[in-house]
Amino acid sequence: MSTFESAAQPYGVPGHASAPPYPTASAPAPWPVTPAGDPQPSPPPAQPQYTQQPAAQSYPQQPAQQPPPAQQPERPPVAAAPARPVEDPLSLPAKPGTDADEDDPSTGPDGSIGPTGRPKRHIPEPAMLHTHGPAKVLAICNQKGGVGKTTSAINLGAALTEFGRRVLLVDFDPQGALSVGLGILPHQLDQTIYNVLIERAADLDDVVMRTTVEDLDLLPSNIDLSAAEVQLVAEVGREHALLRTLRPVIDKYDYILVDCQPSLGLLTVNALAAADGVLIPLECEYFSMRGAALLMDTIQKVQERLNPKLEITGILPTMFDPRTLHSREVMARVVERFGDIVFDTVINRTVRFPETTVAGEPITKWAPRSAGAKAYRALAREVIAR
């Protein structure tokens, strides 16, 4: 077991060090599987899902989407993550994942009316890949905070690996939430994206980390990155620093997802200048819709001045609550205003997402049959098709 896997174990739970991270047939869970007071106890996972198996093997309904192992070229060498210390004063005990099957409204049959109010478009089955790269770079961008950028980066990335894609997640926010969401404490890292962005001598391969998800790697960040914004201002070609940084690994991955910070500053401009596409998570709430116009304006400027190949990959409605009229009204306006670039997949508001952050895992692994996991798989299919 790598140091990173042990790092991903829930801690603050007595006896965790020798126990497997999650309940298995041979080892009972180190905590009550049905938490007291939980009104709808979830059944324990039907099978152990927390091994380094290719994710698709956990889903018998999608067996053909992983290329056969013999045809997989060598994985790029990446550094292991340092162990997560047991004494993290801010930790919460992670709940065990669940395998309860939930309906996702975005995954109805073609032509049925989805949550966007439009008939669902036909999305072809993603083709199998026998070779990898060059990567499509997608910037996940919205200057508003808390709209689901980081959540979408982690879960879209993990869902893309289930379709046999190799994915690098780039944490481009000094708050390091993407790294935390994958079970890493970024302030304890010696080397982060800051070092490769600013110090030319640092080697990208030394900084990129493997995650507990096969084929999902992470370029972590921490608060050091906030200094980069200031330091880059004085540089020649300051808008292309991220593009220069990513160039050596473009051929190793199929997708590079850049999780942007909530601003339209120089770091975000760097992400847009390096990207082939922008994915915009848009909270189904009135202010978000207003902010989107400003973001579109910035994207257009970057297109004209820095990166003519930049496209809008799509707008992803997030935090949708089908029970509220407000959510439905905002959704109708978003579809009316932005049309076909709005994905058919919609991410509902659910407490599962904050819970996965505590668990330090993507929802596709933590609760693989949840509506949230299904929605991000549906999004992955749409992204591959665009």
Ligand SMILES: Nc1ncnc2c1ncn2[C@@H]1O[C@H](COP(=O)(O)OP(=O)(O)O)[C@@H](O)[C@H]1O
């Ligand atoms: N669909 C969702 N439903 C409920 N909570 C969500 C959802 N998506 C994200 N969250 C939670 O909202 C908070 C902000 O999400 P995050 O992805 O970090 O946004 P951003 O990166 O845009 O700031 C996090 O606590 C996250 O767990």
Ligand SMILES: [Mg+2]
């Ligand atoms: Mg974020």
